[in-house]
């Protein structure tokens with residue numbers, strides 16, 4: 001039986017009506033997801049993906065892992081309804097300290113006025129000014145998405161701090177990172193009643209120390225912003241991802257076929273001088 005040799009991991013941030021560097025428009029996101037279905041891809045769970053890397057299970061030949069970073073409200077408003085409608089699943093790496101409490105808001109296209117989703121810069125300002133709840137997910141929304149089976153939540157740390165930029169002493173930096181990662185893991189356990197093995201690095205930064213700290217805390221799959229192909233030879237602490245853009249479904253379709261092939265994926269990343 002045919003099985004996956006390489007699994008592309010897509011990285012999204014925002015899905016909102018104000019496209020930009022890390023934002024795709026809702027219509028683009030729908031086109032991306034419809035293409036993925038049309039091309040015959042299976043959107044796999046994070047655990048199935050990790051077990052593939054660990055050699056514990058096979059996956060269908062065309063498999064993909066869809067991921068979102070940070071945990072913005074627009075993921076719930078604009079991406080979740082599309083994923084649910086198409087029977088796809090995705091992973092959101094949430095900054096657990098930025099997630100708030102309160103009733104679930106409206107999704108787009110499901111009756112009622114959906115909340116306004118700000119652009120990336122305005123989101124950063126809102127977080128800095130202590131107004132994260134206006135633009136980040138709430139636990140009620142996370143629970144609804146997880147219950148639907150379309151979305152699973154994993155860790156993007158508790159505070160999204162770049163400890164390498166804030167603490168110069170290596171030992172103090174390791175302690176701060178460990179505290180941040182443990183808090184995120186514990187918050188997810190308390191809120192969702194389960195463990196997570198998946199962690200995505202803020203702004204893609206990590207080093208050997210970081211990998212050791214994360215491993216000790218039970219994070220087995222570490223998601224980077226490196227662009228290499230993921231095969232069974234890829235260590236789970238070195239997962240590469242494809243940066244998505246507000247570009248056509250054909251663009252995505254080509255990227256998926258390149259990154260589903262170990263050979264094409266390696267040639268492509270070597271050609272672009274990327275790791």
Ligand SMILES: [Zn+2]
Nearest residue numbers: 069070202203
């Ligand atoms: Zn982030």
